[in-house]
């Protein structure tokens with residue numbers, strides 16, 4: 001079946017004119033190259049988790065206007081670790097460029113910016129396991145939280161000499177940190193505040209979808225049995241699909257944009273047609289278990305561990321362990337991290353932790369799950385006001401920052 005699908009796509013895509021080649025190539029330049037091309041200093045770091053995954057981190061240690069002297073001043077800077085969600089990677093916070101993407105805006109605002117990568121995406125590998133080994137894909141956000149986020153935080157602390165950093169996550173990048181803090185409470189002392197963009201924890205509104213896809217038809221098990229180990233496409237196939245099928249210029253006629261918006265919420269006004277193909281070409285692999293674990297949460301309505309699988313016991317993560325001050329921002333039209341579900345999370349976190357605030361990310365009523373990363377007016381709608389909130393959080397909670 002895999003072959004037939006593949007052949008069909010290849011044959012179909014050859015019928016179309018390949019107009020998108022140049023953009024596709026752009027999508028594969030290295031991250032440090034991309035950052036430098038935008039006029040910023042860039043560094044590449046890597047860390048290895050306790051269970052053998054190798055994760056790349058990219059650092060923007062200075063802004064556009066700080067040329068050479070950023071190296072000497074870096075030590076004293078406040079550091080922010082920024083984490084992507086499912087199907088994402090570190091470039092989620094760069095792709096819209098200096099005046100819109102958070103990575104650059106944080107660097108220009110004077111922070112030491114670290115962009116993390118969680119196991120599974122193409123900026124990660126394993127010491128012993130290749131990507132076609134099914135064992136490589138035996139993880140969900142549980143392992144992201146238990147191993148990856150701690151390794152990434154510790155790397156930033158080790159390089160900067162700081163004792164505490166701020167963490168900003170989008171979607172599953174928030175689930176991962178919450179899991180870290182619940183499983184390994186000692187990390188509460190290493191994170192001074194947490195900005196949760198479109199936090200993806202509860203999915204009561206997706207119960208029936210999870211019922212159909214995961215419980216009733218076991219679609220992921222079927223695909224596994226067909227040798228499809230992960231929720232991803234072969235890179236060549238993905239390029240081909242994107243170049244041929246997603247290259248329609250107008251969002252309202254673009255099948256890729258329309259399909260995506262069915263899932264994340266419709267917002268054609270904030271869809272930037274110029275970057276759509278880049279986004280599609282950069283969609284990252286995920287494990288089936290990532291989707292299944294979220295499915296278990298949707299089915300049980302609890303923030304439960306994966307233990308025992310989809311039909312296994314319900315063992316909620318201990319939210320009382322989460323003490324880091326959290327700012328939660330949701331999109332009014334986010335169909336993935338829906339407002340009511342974010343409010344529920346905020347109530348639960350506030351019973352034993354500190355919820356700074358829970359509010360809409362911006363005033364745009366159609367703001368959806370991926371607008372947090374890719375909205376056309378991202379800089380003015382979300383990120384500029386967000387920088388002010390980040391400043392306030394540092395002022396309030398960052399006083400005890402000191403070199404270890």
Ligand SMILES: *[C@@H]1O[C@H](CO)[C@@H](O)[C@H](O)[C@H]1NC(C)=O
Nearest residue numbers: 049050051052053127128129
């Ligand atoms: C990787 O392989 C080496 C050599 O076989 C072994 O010693 C090590 O424990 C393995 N590490 C992991 C994380 O699997």
Ligand SMILES: *[C@@H]1O[C@H](CO)[C@@H](O)[C@H](O)[C@H]1NC(C)=O
Nearest residue numbers: 185317318319320321322352
């Ligand atoms: C959850 O953690 C708190 C401490 O943060 C502890 O008092 C409580 O017993 C834990 N609950 C469970 C069910 O383990």
Ligand SMILES: *[C@@H]1O[C@H](CO)[C@@H](O)[C@H](O)[C@H]1NC(C)=O
Nearest residue numbers: 346347350351355356357358
């Ligand atoms: C959190 O709880 C405190 C009381 O314990 C309350 O004053 C505050 O408004 C709550 N914050 C949010 C965002 O719900």
